[in-house]
Amino acid sequence: MRAGTSRRGRLAIVLGTMALGGCNHHQSVFAAFGEEAAGINYITLVMVAGGMIVAAGVAGLMIWAVRARPGALSLRGGERLILIAGGLIPALVLAALLVFSLPYMRPRGVAPADLRIDVTGEQFWWRVAYRPSDGTAVVSANEIRIPVGRTVLFRLAGGDVVHSFWIPGLAGKMDMIPGRTNDLPVRATRAGRFRGQCTEFCGLSHALMAFDVVAMPAEAFDRWLAAQRRPAVASADPGAALFLRHGCGGCHAIRGTAATGTIGPDFTHLAQRATIGAGTLPNNEAARLRFLREPAAVKPGARMPAYPQLPETEARAIARYLGTLQ
């Protein structure tokens, strides 16, 4: 291959990769599905355009300055140029951009009737509690569903170390700090399945700490939340008994059973989630089995102990049982 071709090829790969970035509608600031993210998108566009106009103006002035003949400006004219182009115009342009951007920093107003979702960052998963205005909590984990067209208040906290909560398509990121709560009001504008990610380094599996976000039509969301309130259906599955016998319930809760642990993620309706391990593996039997056997192989630093000593049939039965928790 000639050098020229390969250079062109490399350029094509680089440009192609950059262009492919635009295809990401799953977790991207540019694929907004919420009003806050749309605002951030717009403000970014205006700032970049404004910056480009300023840069072009400065470059033009520099070209003119380099090419101008000596004496092209009088002393007074030069001083005036510096005052106007170097002082007044930048101050006014920056003030205009500042005034334009400031209203976007005003958080959305929240009414007491709005749905609140408490999300707590844990190493390396997300504790989720839906708190509708009637006060009862619906506990879940690692997947967040929100109604389209309604204001939702995320109340964020850190369970162990500092994490950060970011759903790029929905709103800006906000830190989750142990010992305090941060409020993030949002409103989704279109339904779909999206993704969020921890954006503050929190330990070995920080990069594997993600979650699915499902924006649903409001009525469908209400039905879903009502279904979530119900405990798990009693099961004669041998995996259910094994789950309890091996002590899984000491850390994981399955409402309606004797498993009431709160150290790890809630499993009551686990089968509805698309992924396990906080967005790390698909939610199928083989993946659940793999995670149960050796969590640290999937997620380094995960707090869950490994269970290599479980007989194969029993481990498989538990993994299968977890898949029945609709």
Place this chain on the structure above:
Amino acid sequence: MIGRLHQRFRALRVTLWTLIVPPTGWAAHFLFSYLWAAVRCAKTGRYVDAPAIFWGGTAAALLVILASGWIAWVQARTPGDHPPHEAGTDSDRLRFLAYATLLLAGLSVIGVVFTALPVLFLRDCR
């Protein structure tokens, strides 16, 4: 009256100490803004609708900066040696210091205004 003020100003002498008055005013206002917002939010949990103390502090900072800028503007025109005013004489040194103070005052006014603008737009402590 203005004329007499001008004469008063000329009698003053800019030094390196007076040169830092405008940026010090800016810095003090910056610190004041953060303290004010932190104390308000810690005590009441929300902004006030008419933050009189904040606007008072901002006006005071602007007043100090504008006054020192005006004094500097007058002193930068002190008659004395011949142009281009870049010799190592007392008069030219004064003009230089005064002019530098004037430019710093301009920058500090912009800084104070930019620091204060968010208060017009933000309405709570989140």
